[in-house]
Amino acid sequence: MMHRSIFIFLFLFAFNTYAQQPARLNVIAYYSAGPEQVDNLPAEKLSHIIFSFCHLTGNKLTVDNRRDSTTITKLVNLKKRNPKLKVILSLGGWSGCPSCSDVFSTDAGRKEFAQSVLQLNQKFKSDGIDLDWEYPTIEGYPGHKYTLEDKPNFTALVRELRKVLGPKYEVSFAAGGFQKFLEESVDWKEVMKEVDRVNLMTYDLVNGYSTVTGHHTALYSTPQLRESTDNCVQYLLKIGVPANKLVIGGAFYGRMWEGVVATNNGLYQSGKFKAGVDFKNFDKQISEEKGFVKYWDDVAKAPYAYNAAEKLFITYDDKRSLALKTQYAIDQKLDGIMFWELSLDTDKDGLLDAIVKTVDAAQKGKPQKAKAGKKK
Template sequence: MKISALCIVSLGLSLAVFGDAAKQHEHHNKHVDQHHHHAPKEHSHREKHVNQHNQHNQQADHSHHKKPQADHSHHKKQQQQANHHKHADHSHHMDAESIPSKPYKDGGHHEYQDHKEVSHEDFNKDFEEHPKPSDTVASPPTFASPPTAAGKEKMVVAYWTDWTSSVMPPESIPFDKMTHVNYAFSIVGPDYRPVFETDYLLNRVVRAAHLKGVKVMMSIGGWTGSQYFSPLSASRRGRQTFVNGAIDFVKNYNIDGIDIDWEYPGRMGSACNIYDANNDAKNFLLLLKELRAAMNQLPNGDRLEISLATRLLPFDGPDGIMRDVSEFAKVVDHINVMAYDINGPWGSVTGANAPLGGEGELTYANGAQAWIDAGFPASQINMGVPFYGRSLTTKVDMTTSQSMEAPFSKPVPVGDSNDALWTDPCEKEAAYSGVWKYKNLREQGVVDQYGRARAPWIRKFDRESQTPWLFNPSTKQFISYDDKESLRLKVDYAKQKQLGGVMLWALNQDTSDFELLEVLQGIHQ
């Protein structure tokens, strides 16, 4: 998603972030799967999520990461999309050294004191309505909207990134194991119109998904793709331009809704982002209401959905974290909470990438409860899980330690076989993501099919966070990740709290037989 990617990755949940122009492959390779995304200590969606791609031909299509982190994009259409690809896989959906992590002005691990809020008045004074692109769009598919899938009352929302189509083409997506597929990403540029360049892939995803009764959502934004959400939401014309673009997606491609991946309303998030701490949340609600009204005017408007990829805790308002987000729940069908990228290279000690429980407010359980306490119905909340882990090099030997916390050194070590040096367009410093896709933990012989570590790696399970971690005594490399055991616990929690379901960043990070996705099917039992 997620992901951040972040990255995300991409990063996605990239670093996910939480995406977007899949034709700029050279940029995609730098992507980090991350997706999607998060809160002072949370980082980063679909990230947005963070898997970086190092070989163009490995995942050629793609790129944004959680948007590519594709989340993003900052300037001219081509450049925007190119930058997205650099995103980490969403999450997401990042770095740190590669991920501007914890990019919050208040706290966090990176301080961006030299970044100032940008005036909406200044930003919008020269803004003019951007005409609809003249380039021809593929004829809209003629297949029908999906019927309601039997036995899928609970949601399983899966992020699929267009830059991974060479390794996971649309027809190979395991639609029988999900209720929604979020197509990542479309990006928003300075003209405020969402764009993407892989309509040929989207048509195939929609066709295959609808045959299995699965809904397709277009994910817009991401870690870097959120740069212009603040000013566009503050402008009547900006909101209208965005809404018109989103409605065009729905009409031209027969998709089932829009997933907005604005990861940090009221906070900077990525270092390039424009934000307004006092008004972002209020303006975001206006945007969502106008999008909902426009959708309701369509023939199938009652079946169209709006979802949000959100950070772990509720949005920020003028007085800090909002205590009441119930108005959002009236216009949004569900939120996908990016409960990952909580600890990483932006911190001072190692910790769980995606803790279920434990001390502090930044955990999967506390995040779910925080949204519920703020008035968002449990049945409309999907808690996000990562199909990737994050690595760091510790300063001490953790062989006999029972604690996940240890001081670490920089730079971030290279992650799995897909990791590579990449440059966040907002950070300008090339770095590794340190991300390990779960499938590569398996394929590169770090863990076996039973979840056991293979020498020289040592596996431990942290009882506080309820997540596994790995340590290599010879290299002092530490990896925090999720596996089948920890995901079962998260699914059980979602069922106990009667949540809407679960979200994952991202499909390409699972094994070829979808070991982790299979665990998420427990939400239906």
């Protein structure tokens, strides 16, 4: 009898411990490179890979060419190494949705699109669709059509996708992390009923059209810049979006401005956008040898760098800021963290590793704290 009681106690203790173990944070990678790199991708570290991008031909989702088909096939093959990996097909991109407003404005267009999404996923044995329409309802890529009717049409689109795809396939969408998108583009209450998650682009918060520098991927708002990951998340939580459907975003690239004066080491100063810089090239392009000095904003929880001789300013994510973002997602009980874009990382000890180390530490009960503080 004594042995039986001990067995029952140990069973209940183990069960309770397992039940209390928090769900592992989803780590979601967008991937826009070709098939050559796929076999070397760190599939075991990811929950999802989103192929970027498919586009519209008429009303149908289509893969543009044989090279893209090969890439998708090889991405799906990564499931042999990670059976839990989800491979998602993405529509659009910044310049990739010129006809979205028109196609999704009719019931017939939405139905034909949804059927094509199902057929492509069945063909490739992939796992769903991510809508990257930039943007419904508000101005996005120059020249792309947008109307007020995009908002209800987007709701109708996700309803049709869920109806056709059912529970087997995932439906998600990429959303601007800035206030205008949050307030105007989407009927959050209705859309979030249908989707598995929203991938919040909490980067490019200061974009290439801006003539003033700032943090393009800040975790917290500052007196000079409202836009931030926290601003985005807290807005959505307050209007009732479930935390477990929110995914925040990190940037595996920096944004550089030129003609920036040295005041405040170039932060919040006038300038002209110059170029993006891939994280894997940081050591070569924004090193001390190149004249850059790196700084940390302890309010925004974000790094930046300035080259006084050449008047260059760059804003970016680094290992420290992404570790803090990841911990923020864990603390807020969000669904995950995603990033643009996997091929921009270094082969070893890169930004993805900083994310995964933070997730692993949290699973072991050793979280990092990401509280706002004073600027250093």
